[in-house]
Amino acid sequence: MDPHDHQSISIPAQNETQTGQIAAAVTDVLRAGDVVILDGALAAGKTFFIRALVAALGSDEDVTSPTYTIANIYETPKFPVLHVDAYRLENAKEFYHLGLDDYFDTGLCLIEWGQRINGFFDAALQIDIEFGATDQDRIFTFSGKATPWKAVFAALKDMSHD
Template identity: 35%
Template sequence: MTFPTFKFDVADEQRTQAIAQNLADAVKKASPQGVVIHLEGDLGAGKTTFSRYFIQTLGHSGAVKSPTYTLVEPYELDEVNVYHFDLYRLADPEELEFMGIRDYFGTNTVCLVEWPERGGALLATADITITIKLEENIRCFTLTAEGEVGAGILTVAFACEA
């Protein structure tokens, strides 16, 4: 079965914000089974900026800081718990086992994982993979559903833009 992919060329931060808000609004409408989003891209591609707008749209009113040094920043919101991971500084995937990584992926959670390739097999499978590539002054966003849950969310979020 083929799942949907949506591509966007983004020239400014306002468009990044709009994509994050659309996706977060669609996640709010999804069932509370939990959603895992992998964010891929080079340093400076915009993964943390995207995450900030996404988390704020889900209901967090404070600052959203990069979890580069802590590996994970939790956000306990009214309707969902959000866990924002940044695995860039992860030395060994086994570190995730010591921090109880499996406890984060459950019902009524949204997990945003930057640098998922560094987590190896210990990470939960993504429902949606977002790849951000910098090409001159344009950020190229590719959002790919990795299963039925992701397909439903992306279709709600971006069907009118297809």
């Protein structure tokens, strides 16, 4: 892999409103077929970020963590959103056997605890969520191959200079 093709940007959010603004900025440039992997400690805000993202896509569906169902599907005006929680999966092979392939091309795939299926997707957008200085503060670090995610990094770069 060309190291110059990998990009990363960190954006702080001081509250849930700012988290929602980050999610909205990203939804403007996400497309059907995109895969976004979210990692972070328990209660870091992975499901909250996905809830904000699905709402920004124009859906009023109730977004909940699919910890036990493993996958939820939400309909939005743009495309379906597949929300996967990989916490209970052992590896990428178990993920493959869920048979969710049809959604990978036609919808947006959002995967919590994505490190559990590390290597399944080779060009996913990675979002790492860390706690900041206070209970409300979060730091969102977006990383991935620059070429497929050029529009996402451009949107986030604009945000980080506001």
